[in-house]
Amino acid sequence: MLKVEDLHVYYGGIHALKGVNIAVDKGEIVTIIGANGAGKSTLLNAISGVVRSREGQIIFKDNPLPPLPHTIVREGICQVPEGRMVFANLTVKDNLVLGAYLRKDTGGIERDLENVYRLFPRLKEREKQMAGTLSGGEQQMLAIGRGLMSDPELMLLDEPSLGLAPILVETIYEVIEGIKSTGKTLLLVEQNAYKALSTADRAYVLEQGRIVKSGRARELLEDPTIQESYLGVRK
Amino acid sequence: MDWFYAKGILILSGINLMAVLGLSLLTGFTGLFSFGHAGFMAIGAYAAAFIGVNLGLPLIVSLLAGGLVAGIVSLFIGRFTLKLKGDYFCIATLGFGEAIRLVLDNVQVFGGARGWPGIPIRIDLWNVVLINLAGIVFMISLVNSRHGRNMIAIREEELAAKTIGIDTFRYKMISLFTSAVYAGIAGGLVGYYTGFLQPKMFGMTKSTELTIIVIFGGIGSVSGSVLGALLLTALPELLRAFALWRLVAYGVAVIFIMISRPEGLMGGKEITFRGILRAVGFGHKHSKAREV
Numbered sequence: 001m002l003k004v005e006d007l008h009v010y011y012g013g014i015h016a017l018k019g020v021n022i023a024v025d026k027g028e029i030v031t032i033i034g035a036n037g038a039g040k041s042t043l044l045n046a047i048s049g050v051v052r053s054r055e056g057q058i059i060f061k062d063n064p065l066p067p068l069p070h071t072i073v074r075e076g077i078c079q080v081p082e083g084r085m086v087f088a089n090l091t092v093k094d095n096l097v098l099g100a101y102l103r104k105d106t107g108g109i110e111r112d113l114e115n116v117y118r119l120f121p122r123l124k125e126r127e128k129q130m131a132g133t134l135s136g137g138e139q140q141m142l143a144i145g146r147g148l149m150s151d152p153e154l155m156l157l158d159e160p161s162l163g164l165a166p167i168l169v170e171t172i173y174e175v176i177e178g179i180k181s182t183g184k185t186l187l188l189v190e191q192n193a194y195k196a197l198s199t200a201d202r203a204y205v206l207e208q209g210r211i212v213k214s215g216r217a218r219e220l221l222e223d224p225t226i227q228e229s230y231l232g233v234r235k
Numbered sequence: 236m237d238w239f240y241a242k243g244i245l246i247l248s249g250i251n252l253m254a255v256l257g258l259s260l261l262t263g264f265t266g267l268f269s270f271g272h273a274g275f276m277a278i279g280a281y282a283a284a285f286i287g288v289n290l291g292l293p294l295i296v297s298l299l300a301g302g303l304v305a306g307i308v309s310l311f312i313g314r315f316t317l318k319l320k321g322d323y324f325c326i327a328t329l330g331f332g333e334a335i336r337l338v339l340d341n342v343q344v345f346g347g348a349r350g351w352p353g354i355p356i357r358i359d360l361w362n363v364v365l366i367n368l369a370g371i372v373f374m375i376s377l378v379n380s381r382h383g384r385n386m387i388a389i390r391e392e393e394l395a396a397k398t399i400g401i402d403t404f405r406y407k408m409i410s411l412f413t414s415a416v417y418a419g420i421a422g423g424l425v426g427y428y429t430g431f432l433q434p435k436m437f438g439m440t441k442s443t444e445l446t447i448i449v450i451f452g453g454i455g456s457v458s459g460s461v462l463g464a465l466l467l468t469a470l471p472e473l474l475r476a477f478a479l480w481r482l483v484a485y486g487v488a489v490i491f492i493m494i495s496r497p498e499g500l501m502g503g504k505e506i507t508f509r510g511i512l513r514a515v516g517f518g519h520k521h522s523k524a525r526e527v
Contacts, residue, residue: 048398073400085395087388089455089503098388102400143395150399 001026001185002047002077002154007056009039009046016042018209019056024154024187029180031188031196031217033230034206040189041082043206044156047187048072048079060154074102078152082159082189084143088132092123095131095142099149108151116145119175137168144175154185161192173199193230197221205230242360244472249363250424252464255448256367256374257417259460262449264378265410266390267317268325271332272418273441277434278335279305279419281345284354284426294357298366298423305419306412313411317404332442339434350433358428366424370417375457377413386410387455418445451489453499458506463499 002024009017017039024030034040045051047058049069058065065072087095096116100109117124120141126134131142140160147155160176161169173195180186190196197203197217205213205226213220220226227233254276261267283301286292292300316327340348377383385406388396397403426432444467452463470488474481496502 050394050397068402069397070400070402073398078400079398081394081398085392087391087395089391090384090387094384098384098396098401099399101385146395146399 001061002187003059004043004047005057005059007043007046007053007058009042009051009053011051016209017046017053020206020209020211022204022211022214024185026153026185027180027183028201029176029186029188029199031190031200031203032206033190033193033196033203035230036191038206039209040206041158044079044158044187044189048077048156050079070102073150073152076151076153077156078147078150078154079156080143080147080158080160082162084136084139086131086134086139086142086146089130091128092131092134092142093127095146096123096149099146100151102150109149112149112151116148119148119178120145137164137171140164140168140172141175144172144179148179152184154187155179157186157188159189159191161190161195169195193226194221197226244469246358246360246363246428248465248468249360249367250421250428251445251448251468252367252461253370253424254418254421254445255452255460255464256370256457257414257421258445259449259452259457260374260377260386260417261410261414262446263453263455263460264383264390265386265407266393267407267410268321268446269328269414270325270439270442270446271328271330271335272414272445273437273439274328274332274335275305275309275415275418276422276425276441277339277437278308278422280422280426280432280437281339281351282419283423284351284432285345287357287427288354294362294427298420298427301423302416302419305422306416309411309415310408313408317407317411329439329442332437332439336434336438339437345432348434350431350435352431354426354430354432356427356430358424363424363428366420370420371457371461374417378457382406382409390455447489451492451499453501453503455503456499456501456505459499459501459504462501466500 004020004022007017007020008015020043022030032040032043042051046053049065049067049072060075060077065075087098090098096113100112103109122138123141123145126138131139134142144157144160157176160172164172169192176186176188176199188196188200197220200217203214203217203220204211205220213226254272258269258272261269279301282304283297286300287294287297312331316324319327339345345351385396385401388401389403389406393403422437425436448463448467449460451467452461453459471481471485474484477484
């Protein structure tokens with residue numbers, strides 16, 4: 001469904017992605033793990049058009065992606081950015097409705113709003129509250145809910161567990177599996193490698209702007225070098 | 236205080252209010268700071284005066300035309316500067332405002348630095364009030380529309396706004412255009428009220444004054460901008476007793492209010508009809524029912 005071919009991204013003189021190739025098939029969860037500064041977020045930002053790539057191409061459903069973020073959302077790709085970034089001075093409901101910004105089908109929007117509330121009952125309770133007054137976990141729920149409101153085919157999740165209490169991480173990952181079961185495809189970037197690998201179908205390991213390893217997530221979980229560098233297992 | 240004097244202050248407040256309303260959309264609702272809005276006022280003022288005097292068109296048409304010219308110029312400016320982030324955009328607008336003033340100072344067609352006297356005086360309190368009411372109604376409906384919500388989303392988190400599919404560049408452009416049209420109309424009012432135009436009237440002091448009023452009234456509040464414009468235009472007049480020291484007193488007053496209320500007079504809230512009813516004692520049942 002999504003194919004990234006030989007992607008190069010530069011920040012000024014810094015070569016952040018050095019020829020990345022990944023593929024995501026319909027209906028699966030693919031995760032990208034790696035250390036700080038490996039280029040994980042840059043890869044997601046390049047797919048969603050927030051940063052420009054200098055070389056390489058991104059193919060979505062057999063067509064190259066258009067260059068600007070809002071035109072990419074229209075193609076059915078939606079990013080839930082790192083650090084949640086909810087609209088703090090708008091209500092929870094307004095945040096969600098804004099997520100459906102590009103859609104015209106009022107019926108479908110209503111239905112998806114109900115779905116998001118079913119997925120996160122907490123958001124329904126706080127519907128009229130300003131998003132800035134929510135807790136970190138609730139804001140993450142809201143950010144994911146807002147992403148779902150655009151009814152994307154492919155969702156890009158950037159560090160959904162960042163700064164959350166362990167029990168909330170569980171909740172968020174249950175929801176991620178729930179989203180997968182509705183037929184959506186997810187590309188997940190995580191530092192919490194254990195959680196990501198146990199949820200995903202396939203995984204890529206990114207180191208200093210290059211993919212150094214890929215395979216089935218279960219197998220990578222067993223891989224000794226991965227265990228040592230990312231899972232904190234000592235030998 | 237005689238009526239003519241009071242009326243003059245009210246008209247000047249109305250003129251400032253018009254420019255502040257536009258700037259409120261750009262700064263308060265879209266999150267872009269501008270220190271060059273006096274430039275748009277200048278363009279509007281000279282364009283409106285030129286159109287009215289040379290083509291003999293009625294007041295409202297020449298004011299709108301002045302606003303439109305300022306708006307069109309803003310599209311050119313915005314095309315190049317709206318890609319800039321925060322502070323850089325702010326500096327670019329500052330440069331723009333000063334450039335407009337210097338061009339008008341040195342081009343002799345409209346009288347250059349000596350100014351342009353003899354513009355027919357067509358502004359009275361009633362038409363300023365009408366124009367401002369129209370401006371307020373339009374601004375409130377814009378801010379509460381889905382377009383307004385998109386602008387607020389850009390103010391809150393630009394990256395997130397991008398990732399949910401808002402064309403942020405386009406909405407910043409619409410916001411800048413609308414605010415420039417308001418500033419242009421305000422400029423037109425200046426010309427037709429004082430009967431005289433001079434580039435010096437539209438310097439950086441004017442731009443700064445407008446931004447101060449927006450922040451003073453409260454970012455993201457139309458009623459705050461209205462209150463701010465009325466109060467801060469009248470304040471230097473009320474302080475005339477201090478003679479030479481009145482601008483110092485003005486500065487102290489502004490500093491005092493910003494320290495005690497950093498979120499501005501209204502702090503993002505609006506004065507609504509229902510809110511007024513509740514405040515005077517009606518509609519109590521309503522609010523109680525809601526609390527339960």
